[in-house]
Amino acid sequence: MTVLTSVFFNTAARTFSAVTSRVKRPAFHSLLTGALLCTQLLISVCQADEPGRYDDGARWAFITDKTSAQVAVVDTFYHKHVDTLTMKAIPTMMEVSDVQDMLLYIDGKTPQVYVYDLVKKTHWAMAVESIPRSLAVAPDGARVAVALDNKLVMLAPLTNTYLETIPNLSMPYSLNFDTGGYNLYITDQTSGKTKIWRVHDAAITEIQLGSGGNVSEVTLSPDARLVMVGDLVNNNVSVWDLFMEQEFARIPLQSTPWRPYVSSDSEHMILAAKNGQGLVVNTWTGQTVKSIDFKDTTTEIRTGWLESIGVVATRSGLNIFNLTSKEAAKHFPLSAPLGDVVVVADSKTLFATQGGQSQLLVVDLRKERLLPALETGLKAPNLIAMGLTNTICH
Numbered sequence: 001m002t003v004l005t006s007v008f009f010n011t012a013a014r015t016f017s018a019v020t021s022r023v024k025r026p027a028f029h030s031l032l033t034g035a036l037l038c039t040q041l042l043i044s045v046c047q048a049d050e051p052g053r054y055d056d057g058a059r060w061a062f063i064t065d066k067t068s069a070q071v072a073v074v075d076t077f078y079h080k081h082v083d084t085l086t087m088k089a090i091p092t093m094m095e096v097s098d099v100q101d102m103l104l105y106i107d108g109k110t111p112q113v114y115v116y117d118l119v120k121k122t123h124w125a126m127a128v129e130s131i132p133r134s135l136a137v138a139p140d141g142a143r144v145a146v147a148l149d150n151k152l153v154m155l156a157p158l159t160n161t162y163l164e165t166i167p168n169l170s171m172p173y174s175l176n177f178d179t180g181g182y183n184l185y186i187t188d189q190t191s192g193k194t195k196i197w198r199v200h201d202a203a204i205t206e207i208q209l210g211s212g213g214n215v216s217e218v219t220l221s222p223d224a225r226l227v228m229v230g231d232l233v234n235n236n237v238s239v240w241d242l243f244m245e246q247e248f249a250r251i252p253l254q255s256t257p258w259r260p261y262v263s264s265d266s267e268h269m270i271l272a273a274k275n276g277q278g279l280v281v282n283t284w285t286g287q288t289v290k291s292i293d294f295k296d297t298t299t300e301i302r303t304g305w306l307e308s309i310g311v312v313a314t315r316s317g318l319n320i321f322n323l324t325s326k327e328a329a330k331h332f333p334l335s336a337p338l339g340d341v342v343v344v345a346d347s348k349t350l351f352a353t354q355g356g357q358s359q360l361l362v363v364d365l366r367k368e369r370l371l372p373a374l375e376t377g378l379k380a381p382n383l384i385a386m387g388l389t390n391t392i393c394h
Contacts, residue, residue, distance in 0.1 A: 004117045006067055006200070010258075014078045014146075015155055021023070021318070022078050022276075027108060028095040028127070030100055030118075031131055035074065039059075042392065044153075044166070044342075045052050049271075053075055053118075053119060053200075053283040053310075054083075054101075054118040054119075054155075055098070055101040055118055056098070057350075057385060058344065058386070058388075059075065059076055059077055059269060060073055060074065060075065060076070060101060060264070060386070060387075061073075061074040061076050061342065061344075061351060061383045061384055061385070061386050062074075062085075062094065062096065062384070062386070063093045063353065063360070063378060063379055063381050063382075063383070063384055064065050064090070064094055064105075064136075064379060064381070064382045064383040064384075064385075065090070065378040065379060065382060066090070066379075066380035066381075066382040067090075067379050067380050068090065068190075068378070068379065069086055069088065069089055070085070070086055070087070071084070071085045071087055071091075071094075072084050072312060072376040072377055072378050072381070073085060073203060074351070074374060074376065075268045076344045076349065076351065076361070076372060077385075079362060079371070079372075079374050080374075081374065081375055081376055081377055082380075084377055085104075085116070086105075086117065087105065087111065087114065087123075088114055088123055088125065089105075089107035089109070090107055090113075091105035091106065091107060091383060092105075092106060092107055092387045093105060093108075093233070093383070093388075094108050094383055095135060095136070095137045095144070095385055096137070096385045096387045097137050097141035097142075097144070097157070097158075098141060098386075098387025099139075099141030099142070099296035100141040100142060100157075100158050101117065101118045101119045102115055102116060102117055102118060102157060102158065103115070103116040103118060103167055103308075103385065104116075104135060104137060104144055104157060104206045106131075106132040106134075106135060106146075107387065108131065108321050110131065111127060111129065111130050111132070111133065112125040112127055112128065113125065113126045113128060113129050113135065113146055113155060113157065113168055114131060114142070115127050115158075117149065119121070122264045124153055124160070124393060125159060125380065126157060126162075126380050128146055128153055128278070129148060130148045130149055131148075131149075131155075131392055132146050132147060132148060133147045133148065133149065133171060133172075133340050134147045134173040134174075134175060135147065135175070135327055136176065136177055136184070136228065136322050137177075138181045138184075138199070139177060139180065140180060140181050140183035142156055143155065143156050143163060143199075144156075144157055145175050145177070145184055146170075147171075147175055149167055149170075149175065149384070150168070150169055150170060150171075151165055151166060151167045151168070151173055152165070152166040152169060152175070152186065153165050153166075154166075157191040161226075163359070164202055166186065166195075166197060167361075169186065169188075170188070172189045173186055173188050173189055174186075174187045174189060174217045174218050174368065176218050176219075176220050176332060178220055178224045179220070179222045179223075179224060179300050180224060182198065182199055182200070182224075183196050183197065183198055183199065184197045184238070185197075185219075185220065185227065185323075186194075187191055187209065187215065187218045187220060187229070188215075189214060189215055189216075189217070190214055190215075191212055191213070191215075191298055192208055192209040192210035192212060192213070192215040192226050192229060192238070193206060193207075193208060193209075194206065194207050194208070194209050194218070194227070194229070202322055207227070207240055207245075209227065209228075209229045209232075209238055210231040210232075210233070210344065211231055211233055211234050211236045211238070212233075213231070213232065213233035214232040214233060215229040215230060215231060215232060215238075215320045216229050216230035216232060216257065216259040216260070217229070217259045217376075219261060220254050220262075220264055221266045221283060222262065222264050223266040224242065225241065225242055225243055225266065225283075226239055226240065226241060226242065226248065226266075226283060227239070227240040227241070227242060228254070228260045228262070228269065228359060229259075229260070229350070230257030230258060230259055230260060231250070231257065232256055232257070234253070235252065235256060235257060235273070236250045236252045236253060237251045237253065237257050237269070237271050237284070239251070241270075243379070250282060251269075251271060251279070251286070253271065253272075253273040253279070254273050254275055254277045254333045255273040255274045255275040255277070255278055256273060256274045257272070257273055258271070258273065258298050258301060258372070259276065259330035260301075261301035261302065261303065262283065263303040263323070264303065265307045266283060266301075267282070267283060267284075267307065268280055268282060268283060268289065268307070268323050269281040269282075269283055269324070270279065270301050270310050270312070272294070272298040272301055272312055273298070273323075274297050274298060275297070276293055276294040276295050276296050276297065276298060277292075277293060277294075278291070278292035278293070278312055279291055279292075279296070280292075280295055280310065280323050280324070284301075285339065285388060289323065289324055290323065290324065290326075292312075292321060292322075292329055294312055294319050294329070295314075296314035296316045297314055297315050297317055298312055298313070298314050299313045299314060299315060299337070300312070300313035300338055300341045300352075302343050302350060303323070303347075304344070304349075304350060304365035305347050305348060305365040305366050306347055306349040307323070307347065308322060308323060309321070309365050309368070310322075310323050311341075311343075311350060311363075312329075313335060313341065313352075316331040316333060316334070317331050317332050317333040317334045318331070318334060318338070318361075318363065319331050319332075320332070320363070320365070322369045326350045329370055332355065332363075332370055335354075336354040336355045336357050337354065337355045338354055338361070339346075339353035339354060339355060339381070339382060339383075340353050340355070340382065340384045341354065341384070342384045342386050343365070344385075344386070345387075347365065348364070348366050349362065349363065349364060349371075350362070350365055351362040351363075351367060351374070351384060352384070353365060353381040353382060353383070353384060354381075356380075357373075357381070357383060358375060358376055358377070358378055358379060358380075359373035359374055359375050359376065360373060360374040360376060360381065361373060362374050
């Protein structure tokens, strides 16, 4: 506890003692209750800024390294590398349970799910039947879905508990919880057949996404109304309306579609084809709001700055544009290809890893400009994991 905090408590204690000696019992009880609440609030504030506590999912970014088990911790508020953690293996996928203050990761080599407690700084692993291919953390942070080759297992990592198993699956398939955590969507990516597994009673329903062939990863709108995939056979984006229980739209593109993206206010879909075609589509009407030619192969899609800005990365650079205005996109050439990309929860800043560079790319989405690169201290920064980010629709 800081000196300032200590002085506060000592002064408060003397003042409280002096006041309570002249207060009657009912008033004393109210005063005591108020004082306790104030004390709890101050302790909470002090703990939030305590060095080494990384329990604010909207603040800390965790950067993995391709060549070592080290993970850099970056303060996205102050654009500063603050710590380096050591994992038990090199993560090939990592997620944050910001509700329960854990890093969850797999290494693509061993039949285990690794867990790192961000507050207690303890490390453990949960064994599973085969090598995990992917994982998805439920919004409550209490359970994680782990994709194995032919089944899915649910774990409660904080209590080291094994929960449900969903059998008879075949890779590749994608996992997506809706934003309320009520349903898990399990999509066979060779056919688009999607099981909707209801968390509270394990009931399963099925829907067909796309035309029956290969599809992209699934995207869910944050308002839990739409499910969408890129139909890789017919070069369109298939949108399913969960309220109406039927297909809402098929939006044609000029070439193979990239995975669709939805703004976190659920108002716009941002679509891109591999030939550089881009579309902004209103999710309520299905009408195209804006068309853009990025003139290069697309690699990433994001939104930010209160959902007014779109970001599409291509092999040659980063394109930033207003979702609804007629203004042309701003293009920022890049010296190295982008790796992983996140937008911070306040939607103001984008962070990305870049191939062959130890620094993070940093973009101010409000002013649509590049900021100074951020040193991670890693040899080959790879994945970026954050808690509450506006990429929740993915």
